[in-house]
Amino acid sequence: MKIGSLFQPNGHLAKLLPRFQPRPAQTEMATAIATAIAERKQLVVEAQTGTGKTFAYLAPLLLSGAKGIISTGTKALQEQLYHRDLPLLRDALAPEKVVALLKGRANYLCIHRLGQAVAHRCELSAHLQQQLVEVRRWAQRTDNGDIGEINILQEDAEVLPQITSTVDNCLGRDCPDYDQCYLVKARKNALEADVIVVNHHLFFADMALKDTGFGELIPAVDSVIFDEAHQLPDIASQYFGEAVSSRQLQELAQELKVLYLTEVKDLRQLDKAADKLLSSLRDWRLVFAADPQRGNWRDYRKRPEVVAAAELVAEHLKFLVDVLKNALGRHTDLDNGYERASNFLHKWQQLQDTERTGFSFWFETTPRHITLHQTPLDVADKFGGYLKASGSSWIFTSATLAVGTDFSHFVQQLGIDAWETLCLESPFDYAQQALLCVPRYLPQPHEAQMADALLQVITEVLAVNQTGGTFVLFTSHRMLQRVAAQLELLTERELFVQGRTSKRELLEQFVAAGNGVLLGTASFWEGVDVQGDALRCVIIDKLPFAAPDEPLLQARVEDARMRGLDPFAQVQLPQAVISLKQGAGRLIRDRDDRGVLIVCDQRLVTKPYGGTFLASLPAMPRSRDLQQALAFLDHLEPQ
Known part of the structure; x- marks a missing residue:
């Protein structure tokens, strides 16, 4: 089936979809994408409002023999694409195609951490205990472990960090619940699918090698399509950089204190080291203004009180690392804690060296926490090199990519050099x-x-x-x-x-x-x-x-x-x-x-x-x- 005929007034889509309206710009975009997929090219498309860009990239991908990833700007757009647009078009064009939705690990219930939270529920507040009751009820009936299904909880419910994992605290194959892990199942489904729907943050978390498992997907695909691609330069910069937050360090210390109270009660030094770190983190927050702010870390670090507080955090984090090192092999969670603490210490020390060029060093604060960031000013070499080495087709589309009709600002930021462009005006009058x-x-x-x-x-x-x-x-x-x-x-x-x-x-x-x-x-x-x-x-x-x-x-x-x-x-x-x-x-x-x-x-x-x-x-x-x-x-x- 020729892609152009698909979008005609009497074409396949018009017959199958009652509300379908032919749009010349949509046909032009779909034809260009079909060519890019077939010839494994890089294509940049600005498709203004009303063009129908979603169908214009879904149709050629579904009709091709290619295995593809579609990456969207937000989780909301990701779910809309997977639950509404993609099923509609797949049923009409390629019902044999298998599609999968893959989210970041924080979106899936961690059975192991849920068990830990239940075991230690007496140490939680009454409010958190009530939320945990709701999670346990839902956990007994969920098929996919997607916490977005828990409608009774707010999106930022306090219990969520207790029952989901992070890259830092996930035990991987050492986890006793690995075979039942919802995240592992979601990734397995994605590996077997023809079309995988992700979001930009998940895509770059993998590309920057900050996550495990998802990296198996990108090399296995023939085509990558970015919707809302104008967001990519800033998101790529975040993920190719480094960051450490006081929240991460605090959570690690608190988890280790629970471990001391329940599993390694003779390891008194662990409790002492965790308390010291928590104390220095409280002092660390006090050297910043009370109101939330963002600032230049390179400049702010010149203050004597900031240097002293940062050195105290490093000292107590090093003490924690030494205690954990001496206890290696005693418990899986202790071993995992040692790896996390060592990694945090390395990043913390790296973030104190602000004289290095090519990076922006900055901080952001909330009422309780501080995050230090090291963000590369230029991701073109890394991302552009990835494109060249992949051998896949890469399609970038958004309603806003060009300044006038000039795409140079966008493509230069991402190091896209063997590219073709298409600028499609809106059909609206x-x-x-x-x-x-x-x-x-x-x-x-x-x-x-x-x-x-x-x-x-x-x-x-x-x-x-x-x-x-x-x-x-x-x-x-x-x-x-x-x-x-x-x-x-x-x-x-x-x-x-x-x-x-x-x-x-x-x-x-x-x-x-x-x-x-x-x-x-x-x-x-x-x-x-x-x-x-x-x-x-x-x-x-x-x-x-x-x-x-x-x-x-x-x-x-x-x-x-x-x-x-x-x-x-x-x-x-x-x-x-x-x-x-x-x-x-x-x-x-x-x-x-x-x-x-x-x-x-x-x-x-x-x-x-x-x-x-x-x-x-x-x-x-x-x-x-x-x-x-x-x-x-x-x-x-x-x-």
């Missing part, structure tokens, strides 16, 4: 469906009056957009919280504010409301699909340049400067353009959608680089007159 407004007379984004001006724009929009929904997208949590607090006093409309519940629940409530107001930051700029009247207006507070004090950005800017490049043009601008395209893409999601995009940043029209942003946005009519935008909204008929 933006000239009729949408309007872009950059209101006149607004303050500059950094000026104190900006919050009040933004509130004025929002309230005027809500006054006319009575029957439709509104997104307000922010570049900072601080501005979001400030506007949300004041807006609650100015409108009776229901507000859905990021952070007050889970993202999924917030979106469901917003859509159900019909005319709600959602206020969100980065996670709502992409991967959100709201169609119809539920979303008629998207307001963006300012151009999404990354914060200048963001450590990784600082390091990349400095690196570009040292290489004689323009940091703004090479690093900051392309990243911001792609982010704005993502945010703007929330507005029109269907042929019948209508709406207004309002960007409250004068720089879009007053700065020379504004033209680069505008050239990357859909070709919709533009206005500087807010009243014209309000009139557009006011005349929209309910669908």
Whole structure:
């Protein structure tokens, strides 16, 4: 079957799928992907909203004889693909194909750790014990051990780290429950499947050799397809780097204390070493500000009190390693603890050597914990080398990969050099469906009056957009919280504010409301699909340049400067353009959608680089007159 004929008005898909609509761009994309798979090429495709890119890559993969991996941006998209889109198309085109869903190990119940938690439940809080009861009930009926099935628990329930494993604490083949392990079963199913659905974090965790088992899959596939590929450079940087968190060290110490109390009661030194480490970790947290923050570790480490606290952690971690070394062979969990502690000590010492070049050294804190990071500034050599050596076809697709029609920023970051590109415009009629407004007379984004001006724009929009929904997208949590607090006093409309519940629940409530107001930051700029009247207006507070004090950005800017490049043009601008395209893409999601995009940043029209942003946005009519935008909204008929 020729791939092009599949997407025709009288083609196979139109006959089997009642709601199928032929789209020329979709056919072009599918044909290019089929060629790339057959010829084992590298293909980069920007397929704008409405192209139908999911079917465009699924169909050629299913019809080929290739074994393939599809990697998505988030677990939510991964599950949508596996449970909805892939079964629909597989049943229509290739019912004999076997598909599998593979998640990271933290998504699967660990039978061994569940047994440990139950055995030591008297040491848990009453709240944790109740959660453990719910987990045990579910464990008796689950087939796949996917903890996402436990609907009664929140996504961040306290009990989850107690009943799942990490790379650090997994016993592997030494585990007494290895034969019943849900993760092992999931990986076995993936090895036997024709199409495996993963997410980017899992893919790179394996590529960076930070996990075991999944590495058997990548060499065995003929094709790798990345959806939401614009996320890859940053995710790759995370996984090709190193990190140690006080949470990891604390969990290790606490697990060893439990081991002392239950299995090796004569090993008093183990309890003493664990207590010393826990004490030094508490002191370690106190040398950082109480409020959560991110910062430059290379600079922060120059403070005497920080050096002293870090050295104390290293000293007590070394003591723990020595105690565990002397007890090797006594218990499997002790041996595993020795390997983990030794690995942590090596990383900790490595992260104190901040004079090495080619890396960004940074830290991030929560109210209780600190994580130190070493992130490579350039992953092109490592990732690009992997592509060349694999001999597979690699397809990268997203609605936002190019700056204008230039893909160089994306491909250079990943070291993709033998590539072909395709840039497909949206089939939507933006000239009729949408309007872009950059209101006149607004303050500059950094000026104190900006919050009040933004509130004025929002309230005027809500006054006319009575029957439709509104997104307000922010570049900072601080501005979001400030506007949300004041807006609650100015409108009776229901507000859905990021952070007050889970993202999924917030979106469901917003859509159900019909005319709600959602206020969100980065996670709502992409991967959100709201169609119809539920979303008629998207307001963006300012151009999404990354914060200048963001450590990784600082390091990349400095690196570009040292290489004689323009940091703004090479690093900051392309990243911001792609982010704005993502945010703007929330507005029109269907042929019948209508709406207004309002960007409250004068720089879009007053700065020379504004033209680069505008050239990357859909070709919709533009206005500087807010009243014209309000009139557009006011005349929209309910669908």
